[in-house]
Amino acid sequence: MIEVRELTKRFGDRIAVDGISFEVRDGCVLALVGTSGCGKSTTLRMINRLVDPSSGEVMIDGRNALDMPLEQLRLGIGYVIQGIGLFPHWTVARNVATVPRLMGWERERIEARVSELLELFQLDPGEFAGKYPSELSGGQQQRVGVARAIAAEPAVLLMDEPFGALDPITRQRLQAEFAAIQRRRRMTVILVTHDMDEAFKLADTIAVMDEGRILQIASPEELLREPRQGFVRTLVGLDDRALRILSLHTVDEIRREPTGRWEVRGETLIDRESGRAVNGLGAGDTLREAASRIIWEAVETLPVLEAGSVVGEVRADDVWAAGGRRA
Numbered sequence: 611m612i613e614v615r616e617l618t619k620r621f622g623d624r625i626a627v628d629g630i631s632f633e634v635r636d637g638c639v640l641a642l643v644g645t646s647g648c649g650k651s652t653t654l655r656m657i658n659r660l661v662d663p664s665s666g667e668v669m670i671d672g673r674n675a676l677d678m679p680l681e682q683l684r685l686g687i688g689y690v691i692q693g694i695g696l697f698p699h700w701t702v703a704r705n706v707a708t709v710p711r712l713m714g715w716e717r718e719r720i721e722a723r724v725s726e727l728l729e730l731f732q733l734d735p736g737e738f739a740g741k742y743p744s745e746l747s748g749g750q751q752q753r754v755g756v757a758r759a760i761a762a763e764p765a766v767l768l769m770d771e772p773f774g775a776l777d778p779i780t781r782q783r784l785q786a787e788f789a790a791i792q793r794r795r796r797m798t799v800i801l802v803t804h805d806m807d808e809a810f811k812l813a814d815t816i817a818v819m820d821e822g823r824i825l826q827i828a829s830p831e832e833l834l835r836e837p838r839q840g841f842v843r844t845l846v847g848l849d850d851r852a853l854r855i856l857s858l859h860t861v862d863e864i865r866r867e868p869t870g871r872w873e874v875r876g877e878t879l880i881d882r883e884s885g886r887a888v889n890g891l892g893a894g895d896t897l898r899e900a901a902s903r904i905i906w907e908a909v910e911t912l913p914v915l916e917a918g919s920v921v922g923e924v925r926a927d928d929v930w931a932a933g934g935r936r937a
């Protein structure tokens with residue numbers, strides 16, 4: 611658990627962070643979002659004490675981070691920075707092994723961990739372990755940066771624009787990989803981003819910052835349904851909010867029992883009512899994907915498939931209701 615209380619940073623006359631308070635519960639992801647210069651990075655850097663707070667407190671698992679020996683604090687916190695920050699003269703393996711080495715892990719354990727992480731991030735250890743950062747693409751470097759930050763399984767992970775400066779496809783892939791790892795490892799994460807979609811995708815809670823203050827801190831859905839101020843409304847993008855709300859929910863949440871209208875013929879699924887072949891939805895698909903498919907196929911109902919058999923169906927009305935204003 612991370613607790614930040616009345617944290618303030620002044621640079622000369624300028625207040626970069628202005629008395630902010632928040633908590634991140636164990637295993638949760640908090641996203642700090644806001645426009646450039648609003649104090650996101652400074653907030654993050656005060657937590658691992660790369661920046662000294664002017665006033666306020668940071669508590670990590672009930673201990674005051676400002677009183678902890680610096681090395682002990684930093685070794686317990688994974689940190690992914692803007693622009694990657696890999697050591698250029700070290701191989702990928704050595705970069706990933708940085709913190710485990712500092713912690714004095716046995717050699718075999720380090721090697722096993724490095725291989726495990728490279729595989730997790732789809733970097734074949736045989737091919738990549740011995741390469742240098744300059745021999746990698748931007749996306750590969752970014753993966754190594756994230757692998758390095760989580761190598762020693764830190765309880766706390768701070769990420770500053772970890773997927774910035776990537777093409778949209780690579781960014782989405784990395785976000786999905788990170789989400790899958792986070793589901794398994796349950797680290798306590800603070801993610802700085804100016805990309806609202808990234809925040810909606812990865813965070814349990816979003817804090818919207820402006821001029822050093824937190825304007826609103828809420829779950830993604832609450833922020834979309836009840837943005838408190840003009841700036842939050844602009845940032846959240848009200849025009850897209852129905853679709854964004856749909857992307858927070860899965861087919862599994864609204865699926866009904868299947869009726870007898872679906873017939874499996876070999877590899878093909880037939881809707882007996884229309885006589886047309888249809889593609890089923892997966893239980894884990896988002897309602898945004900379901901909505902898109904319903905519109906594209908111009909149908910009222912789509913089947914939900916699991917391992918080739920129909921396990922449910924989704925009705926268009928239920929999808930529209932999930933994305934709409936609640937009565």
Ligand SMILES: Nc1ncnc2c1ncn2[C@@H]1O[C@H](COP(=O)(O)OP(=O)(O)OP(=O)(O)O)[C@@H](O)[C@H]1O
Pocket residue numbers: 621625626644645646647648649650651652653804
């Ligand atoms: N070392 C420093 N000395 C003086 N001013 C600083 C320093 N670091 C940050 N600032 C100022 O503090 C304010 C907040 O900066 P910060 O980097 O935290 O913003 P940010 O929201 O992370 O922005 P970005 O998304 O552009 O990185 C800015 O006005 C910045 O110019």
